[in-house]
Amino acid sequence: MNLNTQFTQLENFGHSLKANCYCIPVKQTEDIYEVFQLAKKTGLTVTARGTGISYNDVSLNGGGIVLDMLGMDQILEWDPASGLVRCEAGVTLQQLWQKVEPDGWWPPVVSGTMKTTLGGCLAVNIHGKNNYQVGTIGEHVVEFTVMLPTGALVTCSPRMNADLFYAMISGLGMLGVFTSITLKMKRIHSGLIAVDARPVHNLREHLGDLLENAPNYDYIVGWLDTFAGGKSLGRGQIHAANNLKEGEDPKAQETMQLKYQHLPNRLFGVMPKSLLHYFMSPFVNDVGWRAVNIAKYIASLRKHTFRQSHAEFHFLLDYVPDWERAVGRGGLIQYQSFLPKEAAKDAWREMIELSLRRGLPSYLGVTKRHRPDKFLLTHAVDGFSLAMDFKVTDKNRSRLGEQLQEFDRIVLDAGGRFYFAKNSETSAKTTRAFLGEETIAKFKKLKKRCDPNELLESDLYRRIFK
């Protein structure tokens, strides 16, 4: 294996961070072992990377090696009777749902994009719009096999090597590299999902709806107009959805076929969606996007119920390919905070007001209802999350950084947590404050055991743990 020809510039999803890395594709478990040997010999560090679409630096490794896991993309076993599937770690959610849905199953937890890999999803322990009902993806993992930097292959489940199971899921790829993963799928009785859409007029109503209705629906998510202040602050729209029960869809065998789950390639049947982000660009500034938010809020005032395919409901963000490029050269940063249910309203009011006063508004706000989980570096709380997207420019970059540090203080004071797949500003001090010294000591002890030569490091790891 040779490093000379593989030095490549990699980016995060929002194109706001860049890192030059030795990018090495792997096809099988033995290749991972060889890369660890190479790293030892050269003194370089290693980060595994799936699709590489985390919002931050979690899969970047400036000056080091990046293991490109996309070549390990085989679905190894699928049992439509039990719903158990065993996959290599580079299998994407898209491959997975397309394999299982025609047999009447759906992945138990998915991200807002289907492009993520299972390895990437486990390493950050993703949550979906059903987090309150079913927890994170880790709660549906039956077992996984991981290669440690020592070269050992270890299998973990909630009963076997349980300490590693709960630390590697959420462990940011810093304890070992997932090679194969066994997951339990969720039974479905239709390719459609029933969605209730309703407006909420302020933050109190918004959080009240999520709180009251999360137990009544399989999925619940809110859109929040981050440009609205004063009495309208927190206004938006709730989408709450249920899987159809057996017998509710007379055409279930048809709607579960892949042709029903297609995201169309053309808008209005004419414009290729791949070009749409160019047309969006002129509107992606404070004035244009405020207008878009107002228009969206007005359109959302009508309460209605409809059915749509699973793919349309879950993967709205895949609808416009490369939409994140519409924000321009500086890219975007996502900031997602997780707050206890009692503290969320005041903290988010303070954050949104601050962003409007500073003239650094978020362009998008998405809310969810969460529940705590047992994974070591968990981001979850008994409360809510708010994800905000900020446009980065050369002019606002440092002021935006300061604003996000102030957000961190507000979140910490309110007893909140952060998600390492999203925020790109969280400091080592903030990390210590929210995870606690005990959790960090536990993680570092496992790190010493699994990775005694500290071969696994990423830009994020150096930022939050060093």
Ligand SMILES: Cc1cc2nc3c(=O)[nH]c(=O)nc-3n(C[C@H](O)[C@H](O)[C@H](O)COP(=O)(O)OP(=O)(O)OC[C@H]3O[C@@H](n4cnc5c(N)ncnc54)[C@H](O)[C@@H]3O)c2cc1C
């Ligand atoms: C549009 C969009 C919507 C999203 N929606 C959601 C959402 O609804 N909920 C949510 O929770 N997240 C969401 N995310 C975040 C996303 O799910 C995570 O960032 C996920 O980790 C990305 O998968 P990936 O394959 O690109 O991982 P990468 O970015 O490549 O890697 C992420 C982490 O996984 C590690 N890793 C990758 N492969 C392996 C492996 N084989 N073994 C060990 N470690 C590995 C990397 O080292 C890194 O630490 C969203 C992201 C985008 C861009």
